[in-house]
Amino acid sequence: MTDFIHLEGVHKTFGDGPRAVHAVEDVTLSIDRGEIFGVIGYSGAGKSTLVRLINGLEPVTTGRLVVDGAEVSTMGEKQLRGVRAEIGMVFQQFNLFPSKTVAENVAYPLRVAGWDKERRAARVTELLEFVGLADKANARPPQLSGGQKQRVGIARALARDPKILLADEATSALDPETTRDVLGLLRRVNAELGVTIVVITHEMDVVKYLCNRVAVMELGRVVELGSVYDVFSNPQQDATRRFVGTSLRDRPSPESLRRLAATHPGTLVTVGIQEETGSSTRLMRTLAEHRVDGAIVYGGITEIGERPFGSLTLALTGEPAAIDGALADLRTHTTVHEYPELAGAVPGSPATGSAPPSEGQEQR
Ligand SMILES: Nc1ncnc2c1ncn2[C@@H]1O[C@H](COP(=O)(O)OP(=O)(O)OP(=O)(O)O)[C@@H](O)[C@H]1O
Ligand SMILES: [Mg+2]
Incomplete structure (x- = not known):
């Protein structure tokens, strides 16, 4: 064969x-x-x-x-x-x-x-x-x-x-x-x-x-x-x-990022969506477990070889410690990209206080 x-x-x-x-x-x-x-x-x-x-x-x-x-x-x-x-x-x-x-x-x-x-x-x-x-x-x-x-x-x-x-x-x-x-x-x-x-x-x-x-x-x-x-x-x-x-066009451009930050309260993060370990179901469950709300503001999931793949950008709201906990949890099974450049730049968009993502945690 x-x-x-x-x-x-x-x-x-x-x-x-x-x-x-x-x-x-x-x-x-x-x-x-x-x-x-x-x-x-x-x-x-x-x-x-x-x-x-x-x-x-x-x-x-x-x-x-x-x-x-x-x-x-x-x-x-x-x-x-x-x-x-x-x-x-x-x-x-x-x-x-x-x-x-x-x-x-x-x-x-x-x-x-x-x-x-x-x-x-x-x-x-x-x-x-x-x-x-x-x-x-x-x-x-x-x-x-x-x-x-x-x-x-x-x-x-x-x-x-x-x-x-x-x-x-x-x-x-x-x-x-x-x-x-x-x-x-x-x-x-x-x-x-x-x-x-x-x-x-x-x-x-x-x-x-x-x-x-x-x-x-x-x-x-x-x-x-x-x-x-x-x-x-x-x-x-x-x-x-x-x-x-x-x-994939998987992350918002700097311009859309600024617009999103201005119109959505909370912390913007882009989370990778993949088969099984990185499914959107698991993403939502993780946020719920940490009592963090996540509004989906950008992104998309496509199919590659009949398997789901993509990313979602969310505006997270909740206690800063809870958001940090949710992100740490997500990082154990998928990619998480934060936008430290937005921290403090936009009113109503507080920094999470978590460390900026290291190379290996970046999506793509
Ligand atoms: N008959 C040839 N004689 C000399 N050089 C050649 C010949 N055919 C291709 N090349 C050279 O070989 C290299 C690869 O060319 P090729 O046409 O395979 O590239 P390609 O990936 O198909 O590019 P494109 O996307 O533009 O079609 C190029 O530097 C090209 O100039
Ligand atoms: Mg060619």
């Missing part, structure tokens, strides 16, 4: 000498059959190069690359063509033929593979139904919306029934709602067709919605790798923290 796609000490260098570009450096990772694996990183991190290695478009410089039991890193061009046939590819810019109809675009890889006309037509009908574009068979790409174009791109990538689909920034050119649609389709491709998907993105929301596991790339290297939930709830690297931050 495991190691469907396996990279071991893989390097990809363009050019040589002092001008050499080390696009991928010493990458070791395994992708399981049937999973949706995310690769996230900033521009130039080496993400596209990594997928071009996996589908045999670029030879590996050094290291070992195995795809479905076949050692791609030692293959010649002819064998590589066989590997490519089993891998579908979806691009940010769709890469459709603008003057061909939707049906002709989807049929293209089948034509190249030598399928006869009747078989092609039957397969194209099936694919267009699957992606919800049966009524657009005779339209041409310029007449389609971005989302529809990407559905055509996905149908074409699936034409030859690939085992693997590589999606390189497949939704980066789309608005948020269309992005959801296309990501929903990719989920169906995985769940209903059993296709293993590798998603390249610079958007953490895409990873959060779609992926089981994620690798974070920086300057050609994988700097973090794990389940999406673990990476979100406990990011280790700065780059990862920044990506997670863009997706």
Whole structure:
């Protein structure tokens, strides 16, 4: 089951000498059959190069690359063509033929593979139904919306029934709602067709919605790798923290913080919400036990891999000692972030008197 796609000490260098570009450096990772694996990183991190290695478009410089039991890193061009046939590819810019109809675009890889006309037509009908574009068979790409174009791109990538689909920034050119649609389709491709998907993105929301596991790339290297939930709830690297931050928007900005402090009496704190130990039920129970009132003033809980995750900012009111006790209790099972910068700044918002949070107690 495991190691469907396996990279071991893989390097990809363009050019040589002092001008050499080390696009991928010493990458070791395994992708399981049937999973949706995310690769996230900033521009130039080496993400596209990594997928071009996996589908045999670029030879590996050094290291070992195995795809479905076949050692791609030692293959010649002819064998590589066989590997490519089993891998579908979806691009940010769709890469459709603008003057061909939707049906002709989807049929293209089948034509190249030598399928006869009747078989092609039957397969194209099936694919267009699957992606919800049966009524657009005779339209041409310029007449389609971005989302529809990407559905055509996905149908074409699936034409030859690939085992693997590589999606390189497949939704980066789309608005948020269309992005959801296309990501929903990719989920169906995985769940209903059993296709293993590798998603390249610079958007953490895409990873959060779609992926089981994620690798974070920086300057050609994988700097973090794990389940999406673990990476979100406990990011280790700065780059990862920044990506997670863009997706969670988990703490009020300094401006909203000042507004909240001015309009809510009490002590503002942001408490992490996670599965089990950090559940909102447990948060409320802890406050009640300490006879502290907590008004929820900011935050949200989302689901990552079907597990709750997020944070709530509360305005706590009660005896200062009781608030300190509640916070100490909460810290034993979740993250608590206080805002010492507000202490004394706003009337009706007394400092709790507790020590400012140390590094380890900070959320994220
Ligand atoms: N064919 C090539 N020849 C020379 N250098 C290349 C080539 N392809 C990529 N590179 C370089 O390798 C590095 C990684 O590029 P890559 O396209 O893999 O990054 P990326 O993570 O996909 O970035 P983006 O998010 O902008 O698409 C960059 O420095 C790039 O300039
Ligand atoms: Mg790229």
